[in-house]
Amino acid sequence: MSVSDFELFQSWRKVLDLCALRPGQAVTVLTSADTNEQTLRCAILAVRDKGAIANRLDLQPVNGGTSLSRDPLAYVGTTPLTGNRPALEMLKASDLVLDLMTLLFSAEQHEILAAGGRILLAVEPPEVLVRLTPTLEDRARVLAASARLRAARGMRVTSAAGTDATFALGDYPMLEEYGFVDRPGRWDHWPSGFLATWSNEGSAEGTIVLAPGDILLPQKAYVTAPVTMRLERGYVRAIEGGYEAGHLKDYMDSFGDPEVYAVSHIGWGLQKKAHWSVMGFYDREASIGMDSRACAGNFLWSTGPNNEAGGTRDTACHIDIPMRGCTVTLDGEAVVVDGVLVED
Numbered sequence: 001m002s003v004s005d006f007e008l009f010q011s012w013r014k015v016l017d018l019c020a021l022r023p024g025q026a027v028t029v030l031t032s033a034d035t036n037e038q039t040l041r042c043a044i045l046a047v048r049d050k051g052a053i054a055n056r057l058d059l060q061p062v063n064g065g066t067s068l069s070r071d072p073l074a075y076v077g078t079t080p081l082t083g084n085r086p087a088l089e090m091l092k093a094s095d096l097v098l099d100l101m102t103l104l105f106s107a108e109q110h111e112i113l114a115a116g117g118r119i120l121l122a123v124e125p126p127e128v129l130v131r132l133t134p135t136l137e138d139r140a141r142v143l144a145a146s147a148r149l150r151a152a153r154g155m156r157v158t159s160a161a162g163t164d165a166t167f168a169l170g171d172y173p174m175l176e177e178y179g180f181v182d183r184p185g186r187w188d189h190w191p192s193g194f195l196a197t198w199s200n201e202g203s204a205e206g207t208i209v210l211a212p213g214d215i216l217l218p219q220k221a222y223v224t225a226p227v228t229m230r231l232e233r234g235y236v237r238a239i240e241g242g243y244e245a246g247h248l249k250d251y252m253d254s255f256g257d258p259e260v261y262a263v264s265h266i267g268w269g270l271q272k273k274a275h276w277s278v279m280g281f282y283d284r285e286a287s288i289g290m291d292s293r294a295c296a297g298n299f300l301w302s303t304g305p306n307n308e309a310g311g312t313r314d315t316a317c318h319i320d321i322p323m324r325g326c327t328v329t330l331d332g333e334a335v336v337v338d339g340v341l342v343e344d
């Protein structure tokens with residue numbers, strides 16, 4: 001159900017406080033054809049309320065004629081900023097970019113951040129933004145987990161369904177998503193609350209078995225029968241199972257790019273206000289499924305690009321796969337047991 005402008009305005013104020021937005025700073029709100037009008041309206045009000053300058057940059061949508069899905073995360077890499085130098089310079093000159101469009105996995109995003117910019121993505125429906133308004137506790141939980149992940153040299157994931165996979169770690173940075181951008185060069189996503197990194201190139205090995213109830217994104221589908229994915233030398237080499245396995249393979253093959261099968265980020269959910277059940281209540285086009293990605297105790301892994309981590313793989317297909325009931329260990333020490341967070 002809907003939230004009032006007042007509620008969403010209050011959430012934006014909290015988020016801008018957490019972003020340490022100061023009077024006189026310049027904020028650019030990045031919008032496109034699918035931007036939520038209420039989110040935009042309340043963001044601009046909250047920016048003005050902080051005494052900051054509110055600009056709006058509205059860009060033309062791209063990829064719609066190519067992608068098989070309407071989900072903004074379904075076709076990544078090419079954005080309305082590609083080859084668009086004036087727009088890019090405006091964003092680089094801003095103290096804070098509020099991305100209500102979905103500028104993700106792009107060289108342009110990298111350039112903005114490298115120039116010291118900050119980008120906060122916020123494209124979930126208003127009521128999800130309000131329910132999952134970030135807090136300082138979210139950051140503390142993510143950063144504590146990140147310290148452990150950064151120190152680890154290997155991750156192993158097992159499950160009663162038959163998963164047993166290993167990943168070597170240490171070559172790529174941490175992806176610490178806690179929902180706000182509190183320092184220059186930082187990108188984050190409101191809502192979130194999870195931690196990830198990328199396994200060392202070519203190191204992902206083993207078997208991952210999706211159990212009924214596990215989730216495929218951007219399909220936004222709960223798997224109804226086991227899907228077995230065999231990992232070798234960093235790539236998914238086989239996908240076996242019923243209808244969902246075939247659907248997944250058909251979709252990935254449609255990109256005509258073998259790199260779509262590379263293992264991308266791996267990590268686990270830390271957000272206790274996010275819920276597994278939420279996706280089942282939403283139309284597929286209404287949300288991008290952040291509850292599924294962030295909910296506490298999931299194992300979230302993915303396929304596709306690694307350019308947001310500084311890698312060179314920029315394939316357009318990105319599949320996020322949140323799994324329940326897994327045990328995740330770092331150098332033999334559990335951080336999630338049977339889908340439940342190990343609390344320190």
Ligand SMILES: [Fe+2]
Nearest residue numbers: 265302318320
């Ligand atoms: Fe992802």
